[in-house]
Amino acid sequence: MTGSPAHQSVFLRDLRLSTAHTLVTQSGAPGLVLPNETPTHYLQAVIDGLCELSLRDPLTGLANxxxxxxxxxxxxxxxxxxxxxxxxxxxxxxxxxxxxxxxxxxxxxxxxxxxxxxxxxxxxxxxxxxxxxxxxxxxxxxxxxxxxxxxxxxxxxxxxxxxxxxxxxxxxxxxxxxxxxxxxxxxxxxxxxxxxxxxxxxxxxxxxxxxxxxxxEEQPDSTVSAEEKSMLFGSSYPPLHGEDPSAVTGGKSVGPSNGL
Incomplete structure (x- = not known):
């Protein structure tokens, strides 16, 4: 297998940045015309500015x-x-x-x-x-x-x-x-x-x-009432034939004790 391609340097003079520079500068992005900017920082500022422009409505400045x-x-x-x-x-x-x-x-x-x-x-x-x-x-x-x-x-x-x-x-x-x-x-x-x-x-x-x-819009009520909880988890349902009553009531007695 061949190795990864050699890193290639990109020179700003080889890029057509005039339109991008104008767009970002007119948008008010800082730092694009400072003489002490390094090429890397300048190019990153242009990219960041264009990304910001792509997310904004040009008339109002709000998010698009x-x-x-x-x-x-x-x-x-x-x-x-x-x-x-x-x-x-x-x-x-x-x-x-x-x-x-x-x-x-x-x-x-x-x-x-x-x-x-x-x-x-x-x-x-x-x-x-x-x-x-x-x-x-x-x-x-x-x-x-x-x-x-x-x-x-x-x-x-x-x-x-x-x-x-x-x-x-x-x-x-x-x-x-x-x-x-x-x-x-x-x-x-x-x-x-x-x-x-x-x-x-x-x-x-x-x-x-x-x-x-x-x-x-009115929010639907997602809560469950006490009566509904009782029907779902309580003793409202009789045990099935042959089923242990404690399985329905969570192991708790649901009626008066007869001492047996």
């Missing part, structure tokens, strides 16, 4: 759909291990097409950027906020208990509604969002597609109910 789905998969795995609840919110800007048709697409872009900033101010560092597509956004909230989900969504809705969007010196707009939410089910191994579909269904219900409101 590719990154969002990766986070969802990671969150499902984490929840399966820890058992902690996780909430997915899907948000849609109400009557966004009318904004574009009336004021133009530049005004629409300004509205998207404004809503993105407002949403960013409402989430925790541990949350993931993404532009899902068009005028739709998504938020993944790890470790979010059912008791707090509705209040969080309502706080986000109110924040967007109360924010004035300055489109031009002569034009201010007020926009609202509809919000749908669904929890990842702790006792069922879910999928990203199913989780998104459930949250999207709630978003559709919020919009159908009049927009500028929230709809959070």
């Amino acid at each position: 759909r590719r990154h969002f789905r990766t986070v969802l998969e990671r969150e499902i795995d984490r929840m399966a291990r820890s058992g902690e609840a996780a909430l997915l919110l899907m948000l849609d800007i109400d009557h966004f097409k009318k904004i574009n048709d009336t004021h133009g697409h530049i005004a629409g872009d300004i509205v998207l950027q404004s809503v993105a900033r407002t949403l960013h101010s409402c989430v925790r560092p541990m949350d993931t906020l993404a532009r899902y597509g068009g005028e739709e956004f998504a938020i993944v909230l790890p470790s979010c208990q059912a008791a707090f989900g509705r209040s969080i969504a309502e706080r986000i809705r109110e924040a967007v509604e109360s924010t004035v969007v300055r489109v031009s010196p002569a034009l201010d707009l007020h926009v609202s969002v509809s919000i749908g939410g669904a929890y990842a089910l702790q006792w069922i191994r879910s999928t990203t597609q199913l989780w998104i579909e459930r949250a999207d269904n709630q978003l559709y219900q919020a919009k159908s109910a009049g927009r500028n409101r929230i709809s959070i």
Whole structure:
């Protein structure tokens, strides 16, 4: 067998990095134009910058759909291990097409950027906020208990509604969002597609109910009542023919002793 191929050095002058350099520099990545950078550090900075760009929406700077789905998969795995609840919110800007048709697409872009900033101010560092597509956004909230989900969504809705969007010196707009939410089910191994579909269904219900409101899916009750436990594990079932009664009751007497 032959040995492994000899290591070959790569010279920066042999690479076509001008476009990549421009993209990363315009994105605000530091360290690319410093004269004391070594070729290795420079090339690594370009690669890291391009990776970052591939995960970001260019208009709002939020996570894009590719990154969002990766986070969802990671969150499902984490929840399966820890058992902690996780909430997915899907948000849609109400009557966004009318904004574009009336004021133009530049005004629409300004509205998207404004809503993105407002949403960013409402989430925790541990949350993931993404532009899902068009005028739709998504938020993944790890470790979010059912008791707090509705209040969080309502706080986000109110924040967007109360924010004035300055489109031009002569034009201010007020926009609202509809919000749908669904929890990842702790006792069922879910999928990203199913989780998104459930949250999207709630978003559709919020919009159908009049927009500028929230709809959070009620969590199914996975607890077992005392009566159900008794039926499953207690003495409600008589012993089978020839079966030791203690096998049904765990070795404990279930009736009064007759002294025999």
